Amino acid sequence: MATAHSRTAARFMIAPAVLLLLAWMIIPLSMTLYFSTLRYNLLMPGMEDFIGFDNYSYFLTDPAFFAALTNTLLLVGGVLLITVIGGILLALLLDQPMFGQGIVRILVIAPFFVMPTVSALVWKNMFMNPVNGLFAFLTKAVGLQPFDFLSHAPLTSIIIMVAWQWLPFATLILLTAMQSLDSEQIEAAEMDGAGAFARFFHIVLPHLTRAITVVVLIQTIFLLSVFxxxxxxxxxxxxxxxxxxxxxxxxxxxxxFDVGSGSAGGIVAVILANIVAIFLMRMIGKNLDI
Amino acid sequence: MARRVPTSRKWLVTIAAWAIGFLIFFPILWTILTSFKTEAEAIASPPSFLFFDWTLDSYREVQSRSNYFLHFYNSVIISLGSTLLGLVIAIPAAWSMAFVPAKRTKDVLMWMLSTKMLPPVGVLIPIYLLFRDFGLLDSRFGLVIVLTLINLPIIVWMLFTYFREIPGEILEAARMDGATLWAEIVHVLTPMAVPGIASTLLLNVILAWNEAFWTLNLTAAKAAPLTAFIASYSSPEGLFYAKLSAASTMAIAPILILGWFSQKQLVRGLTFGAVK
Incomplete structure (x- = not known):
C-alpha cells in the first residue's frame, strides 16, 4: 500500500506534466477564443475592437468554409475508406504463412516513416507530373493522354498521397489485432465446413471491430489536421x-493576417475534432482499468 | 500453433505479398534510385531503373546550394531535444501514476490524452503571436518547447503502459528493506524501465522528426528542420528531380532505419493501449 509520504511525493512528480499541459491547453485556447471576438488584422495593429460573434458568422457563411468543410470530410472519408479496406486485405495477406514475411512487413510499413513534405513532393513531381512523371510515361506507353492530376483532380491526388502514408498504420494495427485471434477457433470453424468467406465475416471481422474503430478514430484525429x-x-x-x-x-x-476570422475558424476546427475525440476517449477509457 | 499449409499455396502467398510490398515501397525506392541519377537521366523517357551512370552529383549539389547539414542538425536537435525534455517531465509522472495510483489517476491520464486531440490549427495564432513577441520565431529552442508539449501526452501514456507491467511486489520488497524513494527509482525501477523508456524515445524521435505543422509555420531559415527545408523544393525550377530525390533520401533515411526497429512500439504508442 502506498504511504501518505509516497502519495505526496507522487503528486509532486505528476505536477510538472499536468501544469505544463494545462498551460498549453488553457493559455493559447483562451487567446484564440478572445481573438475570435475581435476585429483584429495584423496589418492594422491597434485597431482591435470587440465585435461579438461577427467573425463566426463571417467565417461560417464564407463560401470557402463550405468548400473547406466538404473537402475535409471527403479527404478524411476517402483516406479512411482506402486505408481501412486496404489495411484489412493487406493484414489478411500478411497473416498467411510465407517466405520472407519480415522483409515484406518492412516494405509495407516504410511509407509511415516518410515525412509529409517529402512524400507530397515526390508524388507531385516524380509520379503525378503530367510531363515528366512516371504516371505520364505509363499512360503515354499505352497510348493515352497523360492526366494532370494536381490541376484536374487536386483533392483526389492528395487523398492518394495521404492514403499511401496511412495505409501502413492501418495495416500494422489490424495485423496486430488479427494475430491475437485464437487460431483454434478458425480451425474449429474450418472443420465444421465453414468456407473462407464465412470464416472471414463471422469470425475474423467481428474480432477486428475494435481495432477498426481505433484505426478510424485515431486516423480521423490526424487527418482532420492534414496540412x-x-x-x-x-x-x-x-x-x-x-x-x-x-x-x-x-x-x-x-x-x-485576419486574426479575428482565423481564430473563429480555429475554434470551429476544435469543435469538429472534439466530436471525434469524445468517441475515441470513451473507447480508450473502457480499456483502461486502474 | 502453425497450421500446415501446402507449399504451393505458400509460394502463391509469397509472390502476392512480395509484389504488393514492392508496389507500396516503390515510391521510396524510386526516390532513392533517382537521387543517384543526373538531372537529365532523372526525367529520361523511357525511365531507366538500374542501368544508368550512378553518380553522387545531386548530393554534392544539394549541400553546396543550401546548407543541408544545418537543417539536418536542426532536425536532430529538435527531435532529440524535445523527446529528452519530454522524458524528463514524463518519467516521474508516469512512474507515480503507475505505482501510486490515486482515485483520479485515470481522469488525469484521459485528460492528458485529450490535449493531444486539440487540432494544432486551433492554437496556431496565439502560439505564432507569442513566439513573435518573445523572439522565438525561427529558433530551435521555441520548436523544442512546442514539440515537447504536443508529444508529452504520448510519452506519458507509453511510459505508463510500460511501467505498469513492472511487478509492484519488487518495489514493495525494496521499500521493506528501507530503500528511499530515490534509491528505489535509481536501483530498482530504472533497470527494469530502460527498455520501455528506449521504445518511447524511439517512437517520439520519429514523430518529432516528421512533424510538419509547427515546423513549417514557426521556422523560416535559421532553425528550419528537414521538413521545412524539403518544402523549399515545392516551387518548380528547371530540372530538379535528382536534387529533390537526393535531399529527400537524406531526410528520410535515418528515420526509415529507426522506424524499422520500432514497429511494435508504433502500435502501442499510437493506440494508447487500445489495441494489443
Missing part, C-alpha cells in the same frame, strides 16, 4: 478545390 501535403502541392487550389479547414484557417490568419 503540409496541401501546402507543398496545391496551396489549397485551384481556387478552393483542395482547401481543408486546417489550410483555410492557416490562409486566413497567416496569409491574409
Amino acid at each position: 503540409a501535403e496541401i501546402l507543398v502541392t496545391t496551396n489549397g487550389g485551384p481556387g478552393t478545390a483542395s482547401t481543408n479547414i486546417t489550410y483555410l484557417v492557416y490562409a486566413q490568419s497567416l496569409l491574409q
Whole structure:
C-alpha cells in the first residue's frame, strides 16, 4: 500500500506534466477564443475592437468554409475508406504463412516513416507530373493522354498521397489485432465446413471491430489536421478545390493576417475534432482499468 | 500453433505479398534510385531503373546550394531535444501514476490524452503571436518547447503502459528493506524501465522528426528542420528531380532505419493501449 509520504511525493512528480499541459491547453485556447471576438488584422495593429460573434458568422457563411468543410470530410472519408479496406486485405495477406514475411512487413510499413513534405513532393513531381512523371510515361506507353492530376483532380491526388502514408498504420494495427485471434477457433470453424468467406465475416471481422474503430478514430484525429501535403502541392487550389479547414484557417490568419476570422475558424476546427475525440476517449477509457 | 499449409499455396502467398510490398515501397525506392541519377537521366523517357551512370552529383549539389547539414542538425536537435525534455517531465509522472495510483489517476491520464486531440490549427495564432513577441520565431529552442508539449501526452501514456507491467511486489520488497524513494527509482525501477523508456524515445524521435505543422509555420531559415527545408523544393525550377530525390533520401533515411526497429512500439504508442 502506498504511504501518505509516497502519495505526496507522487503528486509532486505528476505536477510538472499536468501544469505544463494545462498551460498549453488553457493559455493559447483562451487567446484564440478572445481573438475570435475581435476585429483584429495584423496589418492594422491597434485597431482591435470587440465585435461579438461577427467573425463566426463571417467565417461560417464564407463560401470557402463550405468548400473547406466538404473537402475535409471527403479527404478524411476517402483516406479512411482506402486505408481501412486496404489495411484489412493487406493484414489478411500478411497473416498467411510465407517466405520472407519480415522483409515484406518492412516494405509495407516504410511509407509511415516518410515525412509529409517529402512524400507530397515526390508524388507531385516524380509520379503525378503530367510531363515528366512516371504516371505520364505509363499512360503515354499505352497510348493515352497523360492526366494532370494536381490541376484536374487536386483533392483526389492528395487523398492518394495521404492514403499511401496511412495505409501502413492501418495495416500494422489490424495485423496486430488479427494475430491475437485464437487460431483454434478458425480451425474449429474450418472443420465444421465453414468456407473462407464465412470464416472471414463471422469470425475474423467481428474480432477486428475494435481495432477498426481505433484505426478510424485515431486516423480521423490526424487527418482532420492534414496540412503540409496541401501546402507543398496545391496551396489549397485551384481556387478552393483542395482547401481543408486546417489550410483555410492557416490562409486566413497567416496569409491574409485576419486574426479575428482565423481564430473563429480555429475554434470551429476544435469543435469538429472534439466530436471525434469524445468517441475515441470513451473507447480508450473502457480499456483502461486502474 | 502453425497450421500446415501446402507449399504451393505458400509460394502463391509469397509472390502476392512480395509484389504488393514492392508496389507500396516503390515510391521510396524510386526516390532513392533517382537521387543517384543526373538531372537529365532523372526525367529520361523511357525511365531507366538500374542501368544508368550512378553518380553522387545531386548530393554534392544539394549541400553546396543550401546548407543541408544545418537543417539536418536542426532536425536532430529538435527531435532529440524535445523527446529528452519530454522524458524528463514524463518519467516521474508516469512512474507515480503507475505505482501510486490515486482515485483520479485515470481522469488525469484521459485528460492528458485529450490535449493531444486539440487540432494544432486551433492554437496556431496565439502560439505564432507569442513566439513573435518573445523572439522565438525561427529558433530551435521555441520548436523544442512546442514539440515537447504536443508529444508529452504520448510519452506519458507509453511510459505508463510500460511501467505498469513492472511487478509492484519488487518495489514493495525494496521499500521493506528501507530503500528511499530515490534509491528505489535509481536501483530498482530504472533497470527494469530502460527498455520501455528506449521504445518511447524511439517512437517520439520519429514523430518529432516528421512533424510538419509547427515546423513549417514557426521556422523560416535559421532553425528550419528537414521538413521545412524539403518544402523549399515545392516551387518548380528547371530540372530538379535528382536534387529533390537526393535531399529527400537524406531526410528520410535515418528515420526509415529507426522506424524499422520500432514497429511494435508504433502500435502501442499510437493506440494508447487500445489495441494489443
